[in-house]
Amino acid sequence: MSLRINDIAPDFQATTTQGPLKFHEWIGDGWAILFSHPKDFTPVCTTELGYMAKIEPEFSKRNCKLIGLSVDPVDRHQAWAKDIEETQGALPKYPIIADSDLSISKMYNMLPADEPGTSEGRTAATNATVRSVFVIGPDKKIKMMLTYPMSTGRNFDEILRALDSMQLTMESKVATPANWKQGDDVIIAPSVSDDEAKGLFPEGWTTLKPYLRMVKQPQRGGQAGSR
Structure with missing residues (x-):
């Protein structure tokens, strides 16, 4: 199996x-x-x-x-x-x-x-x-x-990077884009509506497509952070 x-x-x-x-x-x-x-x-x-x-x-x-x-x-x-x-x-x-x-x-x-x-x-x-x-x-x-x-x-630096991504995305309603690293913008999860996103990311986000919304990386704990 x-x-x-x-x-x-x-x-x-x-x-x-x-x-x-x-x-x-x-x-x-x-x-x-x-x-x-x-x-x-x-x-x-x-x-x-x-x-x-x-x-x-x-x-x-x-x-x-x-x-x-x-x-x-x-x-x-x-x-x-x-x-x-x-x-x-x-x-x-x-x-x-x-x-x-x-x-x-x-x-x-x-x-x-x-x-x-x-x-x-x-x-x-x-x-x-x-x-x-x-x-x-x-x-x-x-x-x-x-x-x-x-x-x-x-490449164990990549495994460390992936661990950062997994821990962030398990805690916050985001996903990380290609080649993401700590501090880069992230993607608002497709399961999050725009109305819900307003509460999660009050500083706003950039909509590239309805399914591709970029936002600053949240701080650990789920609050929006700055770079």
């Missing part, structure tokens, strides 16, 4: 570099980002884990936890973390899941449900599809999914 946006993120128990955890319990009442890797000691993933270690405080400011996953045992993760710190200048402080029995990769449809065996003897190439990002909301539902090829490093 494939996963879709707004599905409940599968819950699981796992062994991690920070000990055992229950996923939904670990998420708590905030957001979480689960990002997976096909193998330890792979070059592109080394840069990714290091970069996420550097910008983890930005996610923490947004009440969002980070958790990695790789199809290898914990002792391999711990040895890899030393390489990450040495080469990238940052040590991951977030947990990294050991999915050596492939169960979580299968649960999240990153490997076929009938995939045999364990991490033993597998290569990055055989695990190539274990390279996804799942953004999970406080309601434990999947809000966004991304899957990248092994040779293309993921």
Whole structure:
């Protein structure tokens, strides 16, 4: 069964570099980002884990936890973390899941449900599809999914930008346009009538088309803000 946006993120128990955890319990009442890797000691993933270690405080400011996953045992993760710190200048402080029995990769449809065996003897190439990002909301539902090829490093600044958008649009009756970033104008949601918009956005808006109304980004809390 494939996963879709707004599905409940599968819950699981796992062994991690920070000990055992229950996923939904670990998420708590905030957001979480689960990002997976096909193998330890792979070059592109080394840069990714290091970069996420550097910008983890930005996610923490947004009440969002980070958790990695790789199809290898914990002792391999711990040895890899030393390489990450040495080469990238940052040590991951977030947990990294050991999915050596492939169960979580299968649960999240990153490997076929009938995939045999364990991490033993597998290569990055055989695990190539274990390279996804799942953004999970406080309601434990999947809000966004991304899957990248092994040779293309993921843009985690974009994931941070998308998280800003999702948090803003869950709180306010707006949507964000292409390439939006913090402080840019946003779109009044089509479900909001002009009469309702007058109350929500008393400073007014610009109507490009009846379905495309641009307005200054609301401040967190739903009040109209200024730039």
